[in-house]
Amino acid sequence: MRLRSLLPHVVSIGLLLGAWTLASRALGQGLVPPPATVLPVLGSLLASPPAWAELGLTLARGGLALALALGAALVLGVPAGRSATAIRLLGPLVAALQSCPPVLWISLVMVWAGTGETVPLAVVFATVFPPLFANVAQGCMAIDPRLFALSRTYRVPRARVLARVVLPGVVPYLLAGLSYALSAAWKVAAVAEYLASGEGVGARLYWAYRMLDMPGLFAWALVLVTVGVGLEMGLVARLRRMAARFSPTTRRSA
Template sequence: MTPLKPILPYLVSLLLWGAALEAARLFFGPALAPGPLEVLKTLGTLAYSGELFRELGLTVKRALYGVLLANLAGGVLGLLAGRFRLVLDHSAPLVAGLQSCPPVVWIALVMVLSGTGSLVPVATVAAATLPFVFSNAAQGVMGLNRRIILMSRLYKVPPLRRLLRFTLPGILPFYLAGLSTVLSTAWKASAVAEFMGSSDGAGARIYWCYSRLDMEGLQAWALSMIILGLSLEALLITPLRKKAAEISARGL
């Protein structure tokens, strides 16, 4: 295997992206469709000034706060729903309702109640991801082998040992698999909410570029978000999925 082989698909994608920009430039003209070199130059300027990392960091931070809130509410409710049928029966319609609600509803509602700011993306991410966290936590608990629970009671297995060797390894794969899905969508929901309801963050920067018709800036922010998405996938989401599969096979 040549050293280039692992990065070859990325290079091909980059070339295709450059070709698409060039084609758009020829079709729309340079004012509306800047070429790849101009976009890369703008991206470099944003990175050099620190603005790129500050704004992307803010978007990711808000997404993480939203996911944290969703985990606190949806995770606890999901665990209880998995354990107690009554909680599941009574909370499932509400969670299904949340799941069918498009994020734009949350953005509009929070903007009316709190104005623009960090709360809009945080609350939007929390509301959009809570149903996933809930259902994965509930499925994790419901997937625990009932016979092993009975066996543990019969042999009076100490609670901590039961938690570490049976319950957590049984639930965590579901939870981590769900978390990886949640994380991969959370930062995108955060950026959309910033676009509509915040004055800072990468989503808001895209809005400013759009409103001023700064097409080089718009393309640079778009490219930065693609890179962010790929980086999160490689550094966080894929390892989480691997960990979930590992726990499923080997335990904690």
């Protein structure tokens, strides 16, 4: 069973290493350093505290921006979802914001706030907030309106309505939005760092590229991919399962 669950990973890594070695043979070691060159570089990276600091910084930026977006989405999405008018009026705006590519935000924030800490934070926020907001509002809208009528009739305190009806109702939608936002936050944080920051995984990637340090570039790329896969297979998959467990079919009372 254990072996069986490992098999896809073994196959994927094997294929990757094979294609990589072939590409290295075909294009030359200067352009595509073979795994045998890159893996020791990666090993020395993993042994050095500064590299971990860079990794931690990117994760912290992504995480912080995600947390801020999540908070803002809850604070704004719940009242918006309670009003059909608000949803109708805000729909196109949210769609427009969602279709903005991260590079647009990066250029704008760089002009407004300069390079540095603000850019990755602001860009990740701008990227993940609209879908989270839309999901929260949608989840709130999907709550049986009779539950609000009930709460009004029995004069249930607002905080209790929020804690017992609104938040549990929003959770499945929030989890679905979060599973997207989580992987997006990691990727966008790296892009923002690449273009507008001196530190973090994205910035290391940029400097490796500028110095034409191909083994370093590949090593950082491996870090980026590994963490991305880890997030996707660890957290995101778990969130999806949780969302499915909370799905409306199992929650709706007849």
